[in-house]
Amino acid sequence: MILNYGTKARDTIFSYIEKATLDKNQIARFTNATNLEKAMEELYFSQLKIIITKEWQSFQKLFADQNKFTTYIDYINEYRKDAHAKSISEDDFATLHIAFSFFESKLNI
Numbered sequence: 001m002i003l004n005y006g007t008k009a010r011d012t013i014f015s016y017i018e019k020a021t022l023d024k025n026q027i028a029r030f031t032n033a034t035n036l037e038k039a040m041e042e043l044y045f046s047q048l049k050i051i052i053t054k055e056w057q058s059f060q061k062l063f064a065d066q067n068k069f070t071t072y073i074d075y076i077n078e079y080r081k082d083a084h085a086k087s088i089s090e091d092d093f094a095t096l097h098i099a100f101s102f103f104e105s106k107l108n109i
Contacts, residue, residue, distance in 0.1 A: 010036050016054055017047045045080065049073045063106055072099035 013036075018027060026042055033039035043051075049070070052059045056066060063069040076099050079088055088096070103109075 010039055013039070013043075013051055016050050017043065020047055020050050045077050049077070068102060072102050075099045076103075 014030060017030070021027065021044070026044070030039050030042040033042060052063075052069070052073075053066075059069075060066070075095060079092060079096055
């Protein structure tokens with residue numbers, strides 16, 4: 001995004017997330033961050049999906065399949081224990097493993 005927007009990258013990201021949150025504290029932390037990297041640390045997981053989807057042309061080479069990206073990021077977000085404390089079945093765990101494997105392979109981690 002920095003390549004596409006330069007110094008306006010932060011403003012572009014803000015325009016995407018300000019509509020996707022009611023958390024005024026998050027908005028304040030994002031806008032008061034000293035640089036783009038620090039601002040990005042304030043994003044919620046679900047907001048990453050919004051940014052990547054809106055900027056798909058910048059991420060298409062990385063993730064290739066937008067349907068898989070969307071399905072897997074939604075699945076991971078639904079079952080994140082840090083945000084959504086609930087039990088998980090073996091089938092859901094196996095699906096999560098596939099979703100995480102997708103991102104690990106695309107991000108080389």
